[in-house]
Amino acid sequence: MKIKKVFALLFVLVLCVGVCSADEAKLKSPSDLKTEKLAAQRGTVGQFLAEDLLGDKKALLLTTYEKYVDAIAALRQGKVRAVIMDEMPAKRFLSEVEGLAIMNEPLSEENYAIGFRKGNTELVSAVNKALAEMKADGTMDRIFAKYLDGDYSAVKPEDIDFNKGAKGGKLFVGTEAGFAPYELKVGTGFIGIDVEMCAYIAKKLDRELVIENMNFDALPMAVSTNKVDMICAGITVTDERKENMDFSDNYVVGAKQVAVVKSDDYEK
Amino acid sequence: MRNKRYDGAGRGDLLLWIVGAFLLYLLWDSGFFTAAAWSDFNRRFYQNFVKDNRYMMLVDGLKSTIFMTSGATVIGVIVGLILSVIRVAHKGGVHIPVLNKLAETYITVLRGTPAMVQLLIWNFTIFASARDLNTQYIAILAFGLNSGAYVAEIFRGGIESIDAGQMEAARSLGLTYGSSMRHVILPQALRNVVPMLFNEFIALLKETSIAGYIGIDDLTRAGQNIQALTLEHSQPLVMVAIIYLIMVMVLSKLVKKLEQWLSRGRRG
Numbered sequence: 001m002k003i004k005k006v007f008a009l010l011f012v013l014v015l016c017v018g019v020c021s022a023d024e025a026k027l028k029s030p031s032d033l034k035t036e037k038l039a040a041q042r043g044t045v046g047q048f049l050a051e052d053l054l055g056d057k058k059a060l061l062l063t064t065y066e067k068y069v070d071a072i073a074a075l076r077q078g079k080v081r082a083v084i085m086d087e088m089p090a091k092r093f094l095s096e097v098e099g100l101a102i103m104n105e106p107l108s109e110e111n112y113a114i115g116f117r118k119g120n121t122e123l124v125s126a127v128n129k130a131l132a133e134m135k136a137d138g139t140m141d142r143i144f145a146k147y148l149d150g151d152y153s154a155v156k157p158e159d160i161d162f163n164k165g166a167k168g169g170k171l172f173v174g175t176e177a178g179f180a181p182y183e184l185k186v187g188t189g190f191i192g193i194d195v196e197m198c199a200y201i202a203k204k205l206d207r208e209l210v211i212e213n214m215n216f217d218a219l220p221m222a223v224s225t226n227k228v229d230m231i232c233a234g235i236t237v238t239d240e241r242k243e244n245m246d247f248s249d250n251y252v253v254g255a256k257q258v259a260v261v262k263s264d265d266y267e268k
Numbered sequence: 269m270r271n272k273r274y275d276g277a278g279r280g281d282l283l284l285w286i287v288g289a290f291l292l293y294l295l296w297d298s299g300f301f302t303a304a305a306w307s308d309f310n311r312r313f314y315q316n317f318v319k320d321n322r323y324m325m326l327v328d329g330l331k332s333t334i335f336m337t338s339g340a341t342v343i344g345v346i347v348g349l350i351l352s353v354i355r356v357a358h359k360g361g362v363h364i365p366v367l368n369k370l371a372e373t374y375i376t377v378l379r380g381t382p383a384m385v386q387l388l389i390w391n392f393t394i395f396a397s398a399r400d401l402n403t404q405y406i407a408i409l410a411f412g413l414n415s416g417a418y419v420a421e422i423f424r425g426g427i428e429s430i431d432a433g434q435m436e437a438a439r440s441l442g443l444t445y446g447s448s449m450r451h452v453i454l455p456q457a458l459r460n461v462v463p464m465l466f467n468e469f470i471a472l473l474k475e476t477s478i479a480g481y482i483g484i485d486d487l488t489r490a491g492q493n494i495q496a497l498t499l500e501h502s503q504p505l506v507m508v509a510i511i512y513l514i515m516v517m518v519l520s521k522l523v524k525k526l527e528q529w530l531s532r533g534r535r536g
Contacts, residue, residue, distance in 0.1 A: 069496055069501055076501075180496070185485075188325070214481075
């Protein structure tokens, strides 16, 4: 009985491997993706761009995943032909995973900002002031420089000052810590551009930073129900999102949205 | 989603199952047992679990999973006991129509909606403004109240399985309905339902894997966090699965032992 079951399982596995091989024309540019199976992280701009690309075929061809790792795994296993995502996290995937390529031509360029509950103007202006100061005194450049080369194994969560015990109370920030270099969970703490930026903002506001790590598609809900004060997760400013939340000034301008494909499936 | 009974309980040898799972995974993951594949497996194993003490993320996740499961079971048993006594008492002639209707509604609603949806509602709607509250407590409440509805039915079955003659005898000896219930019926019923309560605990253990949706780093989420760190898809998940499996198998063994111990000295 037991042996039979094991054999049945093995048989299914072999079948799976056998099915997954078919020759297709190579991809050249994002316009080739209009009739292909695509993946994106749920709730991200990558999803919206993929939907635009696919048009009315999106229900058939687009798969959205909770995490980028899942989308990339689907790509590597041939379940989809491309993943639409932000360039910087995509570059990190390329440096760690073999056999992937980023299409030269970006799909769009977006701006990142911090999101707030609609009408929370007081906090928005306070954060904008802190952001302006960061840009002026070079802190912002320093933070970006720390992460830009793609190797941040030296960055330790303990080194980021969360301003514990600040008099002004706590500053709850929602994020999705699977979006390196912007936010990443390491051990029990967090690192990343957004995290360090929020730590600086918290200090300026004399508040203690508390990071709430949740799924990306839960972030708008969390900020609108006041579960967190603000959400900072490489969030692209879009008109649709502006209807439901307020945004700070942009802290990243021109972040490229790119298509990640298998390198042997891509013809430059 | 809900698996009320672990069917493999006590079947086969514990060690065999663990070894089997590992072998199957090795086959799946590396294809063949070549030296290169093995060293690649080792390298990734090192990255995923050894480097920077990443296994501690799993340990912390495991602690959180066990904490939530234990808390939820306690709440579940208390709520379940109250609900079942209400329902049985109503049926047994005690006049509590309103309470009975409430209990019925509670059981219908909580059993008729997915635990995942309930969890999201608890976190983002009911406790929307409770920010200083540890999210784990919200999860415990959500899972506990959900479990209570199931436990209520377990208890009711247990109480109703006691021969009606027991109650009649107790009442004819002059005991009130309440004390007959407390001193005669419930002790016998409890003995019948304890194994099923343990099964409920096992079901809950697996069910808490959805806690990541509200930002709790439970065992499953810990695996996902490692995925985000190492961009490695299969190993963390399989490791998480193995940890769950070992816990469930050990608990199932305990339930079996408990069943034997409880039925000692019983006739027939």
